[in-house]
Amino acid sequence: MRPEYRYALMNTQTPHPPVLSMRNISITLGGRKILNSVSLDVERGELKVLIGPSGGGKSTFLQCMNLLVTPDAGSVSIEGASVNPHDKKALCRLRQDVGMIFQDFNLFDHLTAVKNVAIALRRVKGMSREAAEERAMHELGRVGLTDKADLYPAHLSGGQKQRVAIARALAMDPKVILLDEPTSALDPELVGEVLAVIRDLAKSGMTMIMATHQMDFATALASEILFMEQGNIIERGTPGSLLAPDSATRTRDFCTRLADM
Amino acid sequence: MLRSEKRTHRLLRLYIPPDSGWRGTLSALSGFLACITVFCCEKGMPEFFTTLNSLIPQFFDKLLVIWEALPYILGGALVTAATIVGALGLGLILGIPMAVGQIYGPVPVRLFVRLYVWFFRGTPLLVLLFLFYFGLFQFIGLDVSAFVASCLVLGLTSAAYQSQIFRASISALPMGQMKAARALGMSDAQALRNVILPQALRLSIPGWSNEFSILLKDSALAYALGTPEIMARVNFVATRTYTHLPLYIVAAILYFIITLIGLYFLRALERRARIPGYNM
Numbered sequence: 001m002r003p004e005y006r007y008a009l010m011n012t013q014t015p016h017p018p019v020l021s022m023r024n025i026s027i028t029l030g031g032r033k034i035l036n037s038v039s040l041d042v043e044r045g046e047l048k049v050l051i052g053p054s055g056g057g058k059s060t061f062l063q064c065m066n067l068l069v070t071p072d073a074g075s076v077s078i079e080g081a082s083v084n085p086h087d088k089k090a091l092c093r094l095r096q097d098v099g100m101i102f103q104d105f106n107l108f109d110h111l112t113a114v115k116n117v118a119i120a121l122r123r124v125k126g127m128s129r130e131a132a133e134e135r136a137m138h139e140l141g142r143v144g145l146t147d148k149a150d151l152y153p154a155h156l157s158g159g160q161k162q163r164v165a166i167a168r169a170l171a172m173d174p175k176v177i178l179l180d181e182p183t184s185a186l187d188p189e190l191v192g193e194v195l196a197v198i199r200d201l202a203k204s205g206m207t208m209i210m211a212t213h214q215m216d217f218a219t220a221l222a223s224e225i226l227f228m229e230q231g232n233i234i235e236r237g238t239p240g241s242l243l244a245p246d247s248a249t250r251t252r253d254f255c256t257r258l259a260d261m
Numbered sequence: 262m263l264r265s266e267k268r269t270h271r272l273l274r275l276y277i278p279p280d281s282g283w284r285g286t287l288s289a290l291s292g293f294l295a296c297i298t299v300f301c302c303e304k305g306m307p308e309f310f311t312t313l314n315s316l317i318p319q320f321f322d323k324l325l326v327i328w329e330a331l332p333y334i335l336g337g338a339l340v341t342a343a344t345i346v347g348a349l350g351l352g353l354i355l356g357i358p359m360a361v362g363q364i365y366g367p368v369p370v371r372l373f374v375r376l377y378v379w380f381f382r383g384t385p386l387l388v389l390l391f392l393f394y395f396g397l398f399q400f401i402g403l404d405v406s407a408f409v410a411s412c413l414v415l416g417l418t419s420a421a422y423q424s425q426i427f428r429a430s431i432s433a434l435p436m437g438q439m440k441a442a443r444a445l446g447m448s449d450a451q452a453l454r455n456v457i458l459p460q461a462l463r464l465s466i467p468g469w470s471n472e473f474s475i476l477l478k479d480s481a482l483a484y485a486l487g488t489p490e491i492m493a494r495v496n497f498v499a500t501r502t503y504t505h506l507p508l509y510i511v512a513a514i515l516y517f518i519i520t521l522i523g524l525y526f527l528r529a530l531e532r533r534a535r536i537p538g539y540n541m
Contacts, residue, residue, distance in 0.1 A: 066444060068440055068443060068444060088448060092446045092447070092448055093446070095443060095444055095445065096446035098444075099444070100441075100444040102437060102440070102441065102444075104435075104437055105437075106435070106437035106438060106441035107441075108438065108441070108442075108456050108460075109438075109460060109536060110459050110460050110463065110536050110539075119445075119455055119456075120445035120446060120447060123447060123451050124445060124446045124447055124451070152536055152537045152538055152539065153539075154536065154537065154538030154539040155537065155538045165441075168445070169445075172445060172446065
């Protein structure tokens with residue numbers, strides 16, 4: 001057998017399963033088709049960027065990935081294992097492996113920054129208070145907020161809140177992180193600090209799926225850009241191919257209009 | 262305020278030499294006090310009191326009645342306090358799961374809670390007390406004292422109202438809180454216990470202290486079952502001694518004091534439970 005042929009065979013027989021795989025996800029909410037049989041595979045270390053107009057289904061698609069929203073049809077599998085959306089235990093395990101960052105942070109308002117990060121470690125992973133808070137301080141250090149550990153969310157800026165939210169997701173040792181427009185609710189001067197943290201994550205090889213309107217960021221770091229509109233992925237490709245000056249893609253059209261604003 | 266101050270000054274001016282300062286004022290005042298003391302001694306203290314006694318018929322007799330009945334009535338205040346502690350406690354224990362059930366529960370649970378609330382909010386408390394104590398408890402063979410019965414009925418009623426207080430607070434929290442808790446891998450029970458309820462209960466304290474003060478005053482209805490609480494004891498003494506007015510005033514003051522004490526502690530609790538920098 002020729003060496004290259006053997007290599008190809010190995011590749012098909014013991015496939016390296018995608019970290020997260022969505023198959024034919026469909027969902028109808030309030031009589032409106034939000035997602036129309038959308039599929040997506042995410043390999044380890046990739047940064048997929050979802051872009052597109054509001055109401056295009058990006059946010060719903062992201063929430064289907066950790067089954068915060070149960071799709072009407074389709075399946076979600078993590079590392080090749082399909083997840084039954086009605087098995088509560090499997091759901092909790094999936095969500096531990098898939099971290100999520102929200103547009104409006106959703107920090108727990110009654111807990112300090114460090115306790116926000118520690119609470120899931122204690123209650124979900126069953127760590128002791130000391131161990132959980134030590135881990136939480138380590139994660140806060142990663143996002144540069146060691147000195148804000150004992151402040152309540154109401155005393156943090158938007159950028160700091162989002163960084164705490166990232167630390168909270170990271171503390172669970174997720175295999176993938178979903179980011180739902182993490183900078184859209186921020187004042188313009190605070191966007192940079194959050195993007196810097198996400199950039200570091202991407203460079204350290206974290207697998208991420210991110211919905212965003214930050215095109216410069218997406219162009220620089222995305223392994224693939226997916227353009228979503230009316231519940232479909234209508235274009236996908238590397239930033240270079242989709243945004244090349246001579247490409248007549250819907251993505252490029254959308255981005256020039258974003259830049260015009 | 263200003264006018265009365267002026268008047269005092271005009272009166273005092275007769276006694277106080279100008280520019281005498283506060284020492285002068287003090288000596289003038291002590292002069293007044295001396296005058297009153299001399300007057301009282303000459304006329305005699307008893308005469309002063311007999312005048313008062315004739316002004317308000319049997320003033321001292323009634324004072325004596327109140328004085329002698331006070332330990333008995335204060336015992337009633339303890340019963341009232343125990344009743345509302347029991348009733349509020351029962352309402353709390355039932356109200357929280359009912360609120361949670363009405364928001365997150367399956368349809369049968371929601372329906373049950375709605376029926377329950379509809380029944381207890383729609384029926385007068387007095388009717389409920391009689392219905393349970395003389396009717397239902399007898400019917401199911403539950404032999405309880407009037408005190409326990411009024412605790413139970415007040416508690417069941419309070420649970421209906423409290424469940425709506427907690428339901429409002431839970432609904433007032435942003436949806437994202439539950440989402441974030443689920444996204445971290447918490448089960449719904451864990452999310453409720455660690456994220457939703459700690460915040461919702463804080464929001465509930467003002468509404469809950471309202472419920473406390475209303476329930477305290479509703480507890481006077483337990484008198485109808487023969488629970489030996491404030492109202493029953495005051496009424497007992499009043500009808501026996503014909504001292505209605507003063508004794509009912511005493512009852513009113515007692516309820517007023519218990520309300521104030523309770524609200525003071527609830528205010529303190531609200532302050533302690535406040536989340537720094539968080540105003541909702």
